[in-house]
Amino acid sequence: MRLGVLGTGKIVxxxxxxxxxxxxxxxxxxxxxxxxxxRARTLQTEYHVKTVYTDYAELLANPxxxxxxxxxxxxxxxxxxxxxxxxxxxxxxxxxxxLNGAQLAELKALALQSNLVxxxxxxxxxxxxxxxxxxxxAKLGQLKVLELNYSQYSSRYDRFKAGEVLPAFNPQxxxxxxxxxxxxxxxxxxxxxxxxxxxxxxxxxxxxxxxSGVLIMSYPDVxxxxxxxxxxxxxxxxxxxxxxxxxxxxxxxxxxxxxTETLRGTQPVEQxxxxxxxxMHAEFVAFEKIIETHxxxxxxxxxxxxxxxxxxxDQALTSAGIQxx
Numbered sequence: 001m002r003l004g005v006l007g008t009g010k011i012v013x014x015x016x017x018x019x020x021x022x023x024x025x026x027x028x029x030x031x032x033x034x035x036x037x038x039r040a041r042t043l044q045t046e047y048h049v050k051t052v053y054t055d056y057a058e059l060l061a062n063p064x065x066x067x068x069x070x071x072x073x074x075x076x077x078x079x080x081x082x083x084x085x086x087x088x089x090x091x092x093x094x095x096x097x098x099l100n101g102a103q104l105a106e107l108k109a110l111a112l113q114s115n116l117v118x119x120x121x122x123x124x125x126x127x128x129x130x131x132x133x134x135x136x137x138a139k140l141g142q143l144k145v146l147e148l149n150y151s152q153y154s155s156r157y158d159r160f161k162a163g164e165v166l167p168a169f170n171p172q173x174x175x176x177x178x179x180x181x182x183x184x185x186x187x188x189x190x191x192x193x194x195x196x197x198x199x200x201x202x203x204x205x206x207x208x209x210x211x212s213g214v215l216i217m218s219y220p221d222v223x224x225x226x227x228x229x230x231x232x233x234x235x236x237x238x239x240x241x242x243x244x245x246x247x248x249x250x251x252x253x254x255x256x257x258x259x260t261e262t263l264r265g266t267q268p269v270e271q272x273x274x275x276x277x278x279x280m281h282a283e284f285v286a287f288e289k290i291i292e293t294h295x296x297x298x299x300x301x302x303x304x305x306x307x308x309x310x311x312x313x314d315q316a317l318t319s320a321g322i323q324x325x
Contacts, residue, residue, distance in 0.1 A: 001288045004029035004065040004089070006056075006080060008036045008043060011071045011094060016047040018278040024288050026050075029059045056080070060087040067117070067291055070094060073167050074174030075325055078103040081118070085110045090117035090291050092284075096183050099174045099325045101310040108303050117291050117299050120306045122187050126283040128273040129256040133240070133247055134192055139263060140242025143193075143222045148185040148238035150252045151229035157211065168230070169209050174324050176210040178203070178316060182228025186312050187305075188238070188253040189217060189224055195308040196224070201316035204231065208322070215316055255279045 003025055005012060012030075019025050027049040032040035040052045053059040060068075060083065068084040070077055070093040078098045084091045085107065097120045098104045111118035124130050137143065154160075160169040167173045168180065178201065189196075196217035203213035212229030227234075238249040245263035249256055250270075262268040276282060290298055317324065 001025045001291050002028045002064050002066045004031065004053075004059050004062070004068045005049070005071060006031045006059075006068060007071040008032050008039045009071070009073075013043070015069075015071065015280060016043055016049075018280050019284060020047065021278075021281065022284055022288060024292070025284065028065045029053055029062060031056055031059050056083065060084060060089065066090060067092060069121070071121075074179055075099060075172065077174075078107065081107055082110065085114060085116055085118065088114065088116070092119055092121050092287055095120055095122045095187070096174070096179050096313065097306050097310060101307065101314045104307055104310050108307070111303075112296075112300070115294075115296065117294070117296070119287060119290065119299055119302050121280075121283060121287075122184075122306075123254050123279045123283055124184060124188050124256055125191055125302075125305070126286050127256045127279070128275060128282070129259055129271060130188070130191070132271060132273050133249070133256070133259055136247065136261060137192065137240070137242075139245060139261070140240065140247065141244030143240065143242045145241045146189060146193075146222065146224040146226075146239065147241075148188065148225070148249075148253060149227040149234055150181045150185055150236055150238075150254075151212070151227060151232060151234040152181060152236070152252075153233040154230040157231050160206075160211075169207075169211065171209045171322065171324050176322070176324075177212050177228040177230045178210055178215070178313065178322075179324070180228070180230060182213065182215055182226055183309070183313070184252065184254040185226040185228060185238070186215070186217075186309050188249075188256075189226065190308050190312065191305060192240075193219055193222060193224075195311060199312050199315035199319065201320040201322075203320040203322065205320065205322065206231075210320060210322055213320065215312075217312065
């Protein structure tokens with residue numbers, strides 16, 4: 001994979017040291033805004049990026065780059081992905097894929113028409129612990145209840161309360177607790193159970209953005225309660241309950257660092273199966289293989305998953321009366 005990376009923010013600063021351990025991924029380009037060029041130059045030197053760009057068209061015109069990693073603010077995902085696909089590049093786009101399902105449907109059609117890889121960077125789907133949880137669901141008997149909580153008091157919340165408009169709490173930029181934290185919970189649940197029959201989002205809304213909320217997802221025989229909060233904190237864990245036992249995910253659903261399985265009448269067993277310390281390593285190893293082998297069957301499967309997630313997002317935002325973008 002010959003990669004052009006878009007952005008210089010926290011996610012990119014986290015990504016660049018991790019990707020040094022995947023030698024088959026070459027860092028060909030890094031896109032920066034004019035005000036972040038100095039930071040980009042520092043990252044370029046430290047992580048051996050060939051070229052820093054401030055002109056997106058120039059990056060896309062580089063024939064060496066075969067894949068673009070969109071790691072920009074949420075509101076920019078759709079437009080920058082669309083331009084990359086139009087330029088004939090494969091695209092890895094950070095979560096949330098887009099601000100709504102219609103945008104994602106358009107991008108999917110563009111990618112498949114051009115036979116290009118388009119895939120969402122969502123860590124939990126590729127982690128060994130998550131794969132093991134999926135395999136072990138049958139051990140729990142008939143599933144009944146899932147309870148997920150990813151709550152993390154935002155360092156920006158106090159500034160938001162003081163009146164400052166920040167991307168993390170700006171609905172025009174796709175901010176809010178659902179799109180930042182609860183999105184991981186949605187991916188976790190949909191990856192296990194598929195698309196729910198009913199969705200309702202009970203949100204705490206301040207200045208037109210959800211600072212926290214409780215998402216209800218109903219399936220024929222299973223009920224799901226999913227909490228995401230940026231205005232308060234709580235022990236972070238998730239529980240899957242069935243008639244024959246339970247699985248507790250220890251920590252947030254974006255890392256799934258371990259899980260504890262307790263079958264009725266047995267002692268709890270903790271599992272730590274992720275071979276890599278960094279949460280993003282497994283997904284980018286998978287992406288590199290998908291692109292190298294042009295595995296469009298997996299691309300279509302993952303796009304269907306992402307569309308099911310975005311359908312939940314659409315219903316949740318509508319039910320809470322929240323408009324993004």
